[in-house]
Amino acid sequence: MTGIPETSKTGTEIRGAQDIKFFNAQHSPIGSLxxxxxxxxxxxxxxxxxxxxxxxxxxxxxxxxxxxxxxxxxxxxxxxxxxxSLNFTQHEAGQEKxxxxxxxxxxxxxxxxxxxxxxxxxxxxxxxxxxxxxxxxxxxxxxxxxxxxxxxxxxxxxxxxxxxxxxxxxxxxxxxxxxxxxxxxxxxxxxxxxxxxxxxxxxxxxxxxxxxxxxxxxxxxxxxxxxxxxxxxxxxxxxxxxxxxxxxxxxxxxxxxxxxxxxxxxxxxxxxxxxxxxxxxxxxxxxxxxxxxxxxxxxxxxxxxxxxxxxxxxxLKPDRLDLFDSMHKWNVHQKFQLIHAVHSYFGSSQLLETVDEHNAAAPGKPVWVINEGEYLMMNTSDLMVDQAFFEVSFNPWTIRNNLELFLARYSFHDTVTRFGETTEYPGGLSFCHDMGVANAFSPPQTSAYECVKLDDCFSHMTCEELLNWTLTAGIYIHKGKNEAWATKHISTFKELLTSLCNRDAPNPKEYTGLIGMESTRTLGGAEITTYDSLDPSLAQTRNNAYIGGKCWAAYLVLEKILRDNGFPDDANLAHAQAVRGAATIAAALSDEGYIPAILDVGHQARIIPAIEGLVYPLFTGCENAVAADGEFKEYIGALKIHFENVLKRGVCLFEEDGGWKLSSTSINSWLSKIYLNQFVARKILGHEWGPEDVKADATHVYWLTDKSFGGYWCWSDQMYSGVATGSLFYPRGVT
CATH class of the missing domain: 2.70.98 (Beta-galactosidase; Chain A, domain 5)
Known part of the structure; x- marks a missing residue:
C-alpha cells in the first residue's frame, strides 16, 4: 500500500510517550468523516x-x-x-533531464x-x-x-x-x-x-x-x-x-x-x-x-x-474539561493513548441528515454515524457500546440516535436452536452487527458483516448485539438522565428480557444465566463475539465467560428499568438470571485460580475479559452490584482471584514486552478492550498500578508508534504480537 513501510520495526527498545514524536495523528472536524x-x-x-x-x-x-x-x-x-514534468518532455536515448x-x-x-x-x-x-x-x-x-x-x-x-x-x-x-x-x-x-x-x-x-x-x-x-x-x-x-x-x-x-x-x-x-x-x-x-x-x-x-x-x-479549551482534569493522576503513557484515541474517534465521525428523494427541500432527520476506521462499517454495535462511555459525557443524544435507528431499521426477531441440532425454539428481538459500509446503508434487518454457515469471523453476533443494545440503552438512560425514554420503550425492554432468557435454554429449569443457544440466522453455523478473529476462548458466544459477564450486567440493567417502570415480576426474573449467571461463573473457578474461557468444556485458555462485564453497573445505576461485600461478593471475589492469576508474563502478559494479552492462547489483542479491562481492574477489583503496569502502558504506546509502521495508522486497535494489523485508523480507543 502506498506510503506504508513494508515491515514494522522489530527492535526491542521500547520508548515511552515522552520519547516519541514521529507518528501520525488525525486532526478532524466533528461529523465530517x-x-x-x-x-x-x-x-x-x-x-x-x-x-x-x-x-x-x-x-x-x-x-x-x-x-x-x-x-x-x-x-x-x-x-x-x-x-x-518528465511526463511531458522527450529526450534522446540515454539522456535524462x-x-x-x-x-x-x-x-x-x-x-x-x-x-x-x-x-x-x-x-x-x-x-x-x-x-x-x-x-x-x-x-x-x-x-x-x-x-x-x-x-x-x-x-x-x-x-x-x-x-x-x-x-x-x-x-x-x-x-x-x-x-x-x-x-x-x-x-x-x-x-x-x-x-x-x-x-x-x-x-x-x-x-x-x-x-x-x-x-x-x-x-x-x-x-x-x-x-x-x-x-x-x-x-x-x-x-x-x-x-x-x-x-x-x-x-x-x-x-x-x-x-x-x-x-x-x-x-x-x-x-x-x-x-x-x-x-x-x-x-x-x-x-x-x-x-x-x-x-x-x-x-x-x-x-x-x-x-x-x-x-x-x-x-483550544476542550468541552467537559472536568472529565480530562483527572488526567493529572495518569502516567504519561496513559495520557498519550487517550489523547491519540480522541483524535482518531472524531476522524471516524459523520453527522448526516436524511434527504427525501421526492422533496429535497423537506427537513431531514439527523443520523449520527461512527465509521469503523479502515473498514468504514457504519455504527458497528460492538463499537457503539464501548464508545458510549465517552459519548454519554459529551452528547448523549447521539447514543439515542443510534439506538433508535437500530430499533427501527436494524432489529429483527429470530428463533434459536441447540448447537448442532435443528429443532427450533422461540428466540426473540435482537439487532444487526452494523448499519452498512462505506456510505452504503444496508437493507433493513441486514448488516454488511454477517454471513451464514460460519463459526468464526464474519458469522452472526446476534446475542452480543442484543447485549450491546441493552447495555448501551442502560448507559444512556442513567448517565443521560432520560428515564422517560425508558418508559417510552418499556415494551422493547420486556422483549429484550424474553429474548435473552430464550437464548439461555428452552426450559427455565435449565437456566444458567449464560448463553446456551444459537440463532437460526446462522443457518447451522455458530454465533461469535466482537473478538471475532480470536480462537474460541473469546470468539465463541455459547457458554463463554466473557459473554456471561455481559449477560449478568444486562440482566441487572433490565431489572432496574423494569422495576422502575412498575413490572416487578419481570424485574424479579431478570434479577434471578443475574444471580444464576454470577453463581455459574463463580463456581467455575478452578483449583489453579482461574475461570475457564468456555465454561461447559473447561477450556484451558485464560482470558482477561472475563472481568469486562463488571464495568456496566457503574454506568447504569447498579453500582451496588459491584460492591466487594455486596450481593455478588462471591462473583466479584472469584473474578479478582482469576485476574490476579492471569495477569502474568507468559499467560496474559506478552513474555517479550509485558503488554497485555487478552487471551493466553492468542497473540491477538485489542487496545480498546485492554483500556476497558484496565479500568475494571483498577476501579472495581482494586488492582494497584505498579511499575510492571506502567511498563505495560509504555509498551502499548510502543505498539501504536515505533513497532507499527512508524505510527502510520494513527490510533489503531487490533494488535498481533504488538503490531497494528487490523482495526486500523480506528475510533474505539475512547473506550
Missing part, C-alpha cells in the same frame, strides 16, 4: 475525506534557512517528490520538538524560528434531533463546521530581508488525488482548493501570502520560476507561500476545509448535516476567516 493527518516521516499525511486511511500526500511546512542558501528548511513530512535542484531541506530530528495535546498538535524547530500548530475541537455536539433555539443553532454550526485550523509562526525579527515560508501539499504521482486545483484570493482568504472537496486557506496577513501550484514544491520555489507561473494547473502540488516582513515575527492562521454537498449515501439517502449552514467550500473558509480568533481560542 475527514482528517488532516500529520506526524509520520515522509509522504504519509495530508487531507483525506471519506477514506479509511491517511491520504499519503507530501506535506510541506517550512521557512527559508537563515544561512543565506535560499533553501527552505522543512519538517520531515515529505519524500523526494516525483517530477511529473536534470532534476530541478531541491528547494527543501529536512530539519534534523534532534532540532524538532512536538507537543501533542487534546486540542492541539505543535511542532517547533526553535533554531529555525519555526512553529506549526494544528488546532481541533473536542466539543459536545448540540442535540440535532431537538427543536433548537437560536443559540443552539450557533453552537451546532460551530461544532459541525467542516474545518480545522493550523497556525504557522515564523520568526524573522533578526533579518533586514523578507523571509519566505511555505505550507502546502502534493499528491503522490500514483495517487492523483489533487485534481482540479483552483486558486482563491479575495478580501477574506487566499488559498487553493481541490475541486469542491477540500482546500486550505490563509486567513490573516493576506498581503504577505500568495497561492501557488505546479509539478512540485521544487518547481514552484525554484529561483528561475516566475511568480506569474504559480497558477500552472497541470501539477499536483499546491502551496501557500508567505513573505515574512523584515524584523517581524508572524503567526499565519490557516483553515483546512472540507465540503460535500451531495447526497453521499445509498440505501438511506442522506447528506452531511453541515450543509444546513455551509453551502460551499468557500463558505466554510469565509466562516473560518470571520471567526478565526474566537474559534481558535474556544477550540
Amino acid at each position: 475527514a482528517s488532516f493527518v500529520l506526524g509520520a516521516r515522509g509522504a504519509k499525511g495530508g487531507l483525506g475525506q471519506n477514506i479509511g486511511k491517511p491520504a499519503d500526500q507530501h506535506v510541506f511546512i517550512g521557512a527559508e534557512a537563515r544561512d543565506g542558501s535560499g533553501v527552505i528548511d522543512a519538517l520531515p513530512f515529505f519524500d523526494q517528490a516525483d517530477d511529473a 536534470e532534476r530541478t535542484r531541491s528547494a527543501l531541506r529536512v530539519i534534523a530530528d534532534a532540532d524538532i520538538a512536538r507537543e501533542f495535546q487534546l486540542t492541539s498538535d505543535t511542532w517547533t524547530a526553535a533554531g529555525d524560528g519555526l512553529q506549526f500548530r494544528v488546532v481541533t475541537q473536542v466539543r459536545a455536539v448540540p442535540d440535532a434531533d431537538a427543536d433548537a433555539e437560536d443559540g443552539d443553532v450557533g453552537r451546532l454550526k460551530q461544532a459541525v463546521a467542516p474545518l480545522v485550523f493550523a497556525q504557522l509562526t515564523v520568526d524573522n525579527t533578526a533579518s533586514a530581508a523578507p523571509r519566505r515560508a511555505v505550507f502546502g501539499m502534493q499528491a503522490q504521482e500514483s495517487a492523483r488525488v489533487l485534481p482540479g486545483l483552483r486558486h482563491v484570493a479575495d478580501a477574506r482568504v487566499t488559498g487553493v482548493t481541490s475541486g469542491r472537496a477540500h482546500g486550505f486557506f490563509a486567513l490573516n496577513h493576506l498581503a504577505d501570502v500568495a497561492s501557488a501550484s505546479g509539478f512540485s514544491a521544487d518547481h514552484i520555489l525554484a529561483a528561475a520560476t516566475a511568480a506569474e507561473n504559480w497558477r500552472f494547473g497541470l501539477g499536483q502540488c499546491a502551496l501557500l507561500v508567505f513573505a515574512v516582513p523584515p524584523h517581524a515575527s508572524r503567526t499565519y492562521n490557516i483553515a483546512l476545509c472540507w465540503h460535500d454537498a451531495r447526497v453521499c449515501t445509498t440505501g438511506l439517502d442522506a447528506r452531511f448535516l453541515y450543509n444546513r449552514f455551509f453551502s460551499s467550500l468557500l463558505h466554510v473558509a469565509h466562516y473560518a476567516a470571520e471567526h478565526q480568533d474566537s474559534l481558535i481560542d474556544a477550540w
Whole structure:
C-alpha cells in the first residue's frame, strides 16, 4: 500500500510517550468523516475525506534557512517528490533531464520538538524560528434531533463546521530581508488525488482548493501570502520560476507561500476545509448535516476567516474539561493513548441528515454515524457500546440516535436452536452487527458483516448485539438522565428480557444465566463475539465467560428499568438470571485460580475479559452490584482471584514486552478492550498500578508508534504480537 513501510520495526527498545514524536495523528472536524493527518516521516499525511486511511500526500511546512542558501528548511513530512514534468518532455536515448535542484531541506530530528495535546498538535524547530500548530475541537455536539433555539443553532454550526485550523509562526525579527515560508501539499504521482486545483484570493482568504472537496486557506496577513501550484514544491520555489507561473494547473502540488516582513515575527492562521454537498449515501439517502449552514467550500473558509480568533481560542479549551482534569493522576503513557484515541474517534465521525428523494427541500432527520476506521462499517454495535462511555459525557443524544435507528431499521426477531441440532425454539428481538459500509446503508434487518454457515469471523453476533443494545440503552438512560425514554420503550425492554432468557435454554429449569443457544440466522453455523478473529476462548458466544459477564450486567440493567417502570415480576426474573449467571461463573473457578474461557468444556485458555462485564453497573445505576461485600461478593471475589492469576508474563502478559494479552492462547489483542479491562481492574477489583503496569502502558504506546509502521495508522486497535494489523485508523480507543 502506498506510503506504508513494508515491515514494522522489530527492535526491542521500547520508548515511552515522552520519547516519541514521529507518528501520525488525525486532526478532524466533528461529523465530517475527514482528517488532516500529520506526524509520520515522509509522504504519509495530508487531507483525506471519506477514506479509511491517511491520504499519503507530501506535506510541506517550512521557512527559508537563515544561512543565506535560499533553501527552505522543512519538517520531515515529505519524500523526494516525483517530477511529473518528465511526463511531458522527450529526450534522446540515454539522456535524462536534470532534476530541478531541491528547494527543501529536512530539519534534523534532534532540532524538532512536538507537543501533542487534546486540542492541539505543535511542532517547533526553535533554531529555525519555526512553529506549526494544528488546532481541533473536542466539543459536545448540540442535540440535532431537538427543536433548537437560536443559540443552539450557533453552537451546532460551530461544532459541525467542516474545518480545522493550523497556525504557522515564523520568526524573522533578526533579518533586514523578507523571509519566505511555505505550507502546502502534493499528491503522490500514483495517487492523483489533487485534481482540479483552483486558486482563491479575495478580501477574506487566499488559498487553493481541490475541486469542491477540500482546500486550505490563509486567513490573516493576506498581503504577505500568495497561492501557488505546479509539478512540485521544487518547481514552484525554484529561483528561475516566475511568480506569474504559480497558477500552472497541470501539477499536483499546491502551496501557500508567505513573505515574512523584515524584523517581524508572524503567526499565519490557516483553515483546512472540507465540503460535500451531495447526497453521499445509498440505501438511506442522506447528506452531511453541515450543509444546513455551509453551502460551499468557500463558505466554510469565509466562516473560518470571520471567526478565526474566537474559534481558535474556544477550540483550544476542550468541552467537559472536568472529565480530562483527572488526567493529572495518569502516567504519561496513559495520557498519550487517550489523547491519540480522541483524535482518531472524531476522524471516524459523520453527522448526516436524511434527504427525501421526492422533496429535497423537506427537513431531514439527523443520523449520527461512527465509521469503523479502515473498514468504514457504519455504527458497528460492538463499537457503539464501548464508545458510549465517552459519548454519554459529551452528547448523549447521539447514543439515542443510534439506538433508535437500530430499533427501527436494524432489529429483527429470530428463533434459536441447540448447537448442532435443528429443532427450533422461540428466540426473540435482537439487532444487526452494523448499519452498512462505506456510505452504503444496508437493507433493513441486514448488516454488511454477517454471513451464514460460519463459526468464526464474519458469522452472526446476534446475542452480543442484543447485549450491546441493552447495555448501551442502560448507559444512556442513567448517565443521560432520560428515564422517560425508558418508559417510552418499556415494551422493547420486556422483549429484550424474553429474548435473552430464550437464548439461555428452552426450559427455565435449565437456566444458567449464560448463553446456551444459537440463532437460526446462522443457518447451522455458530454465533461469535466482537473478538471475532480470536480462537474460541473469546470468539465463541455459547457458554463463554466473557459473554456471561455481559449477560449478568444486562440482566441487572433490565431489572432496574423494569422495576422502575412498575413490572416487578419481570424485574424479579431478570434479577434471578443475574444471580444464576454470577453463581455459574463463580463456581467455575478452578483449583489453579482461574475461570475457564468456555465454561461447559473447561477450556484451558485464560482470558482477561472475563472481568469486562463488571464495568456496566457503574454506568447504569447498579453500582451496588459491584460492591466487594455486596450481593455478588462471591462473583466479584472469584473474578479478582482469576485476574490476579492471569495477569502474568507468559499467560496474559506478552513474555517479550509485558503488554497485555487478552487471551493466553492468542497473540491477538485489542487496545480498546485492554483500556476497558484496565479500568475494571483498577476501579472495581482494586488492582494497584505498579511499575510492571506502567511498563505495560509504555509498551502499548510502543505498539501504536515505533513497532507499527512508524505510527502510520494513527490510533489503531487490533494488535498481533504488538503490531497494528487490523482495526486500523480506528475510533474505539475512547473506550
